[in-house]
Amino acid sequence: MDKIQNFFFDNEIEKKVVGDGVERKVLAYNKDLMVCHLFFKKGAIGALHHHPHTQCTYILKGKFEFEVDGVKKVVNVGDTLIKQPDVVHGAVCLEEGELLDIFTPMRDEFV
């Protein structure tokens, strides 16, 4: 990714289905940082997985149960999580909602 883009306008970004009841927009990113906007229907699942990227999740709307490193907690709007590199994590959407998923470095496979 050679181009330097500073501004990313939401209405110019496509939403893609990435799972059953889950859609994703890839927002601003460069090689070191990426922000994604996730949309979950009630009951939709982010299956347990892991990756070498450090991740932060911000709850934009709704209610989720997250599992991180074997610990499950319910989170609401404004709550945030850190997933350390390679830590197993997943989520279930308890009330239709939205998340921001933030990665360092960026996820090549998302673009």
Add this chain to the structure above:
Amino acid sequence: MDKIQNFFFDNEIEKKVVGDGVERKVLAYNKDLMVCHLFFKKGAIGALHHHPHTQCTYILKGKFEFEVDGVKKVVNVGDTLIKQPDVVHGAVCLEEGELLDIFTPMRDEFV
């Protein structure tokens, strides 16, 4: 920062005045990634500055005019920006609003 914390609950986090009409909550972070929640009154200013951290900003509420590397644009809810390391950037709040500021690595001076 030796402790590994995975969950950060918004209602347990203190909001601090960090400027004239600007308040900040430091949300989830580890050494590599930090998310902050900024609250701006209409007319409040984030003065032009720069730092070696890569930064992304997500517009949560309101309307802002951002300047990045000499280019000014108006951004609204859902829009995002990347500020490359050491690039000069600043903002003026046009309608009372909120931002998420995301840094890699984390900002030691914020905690």
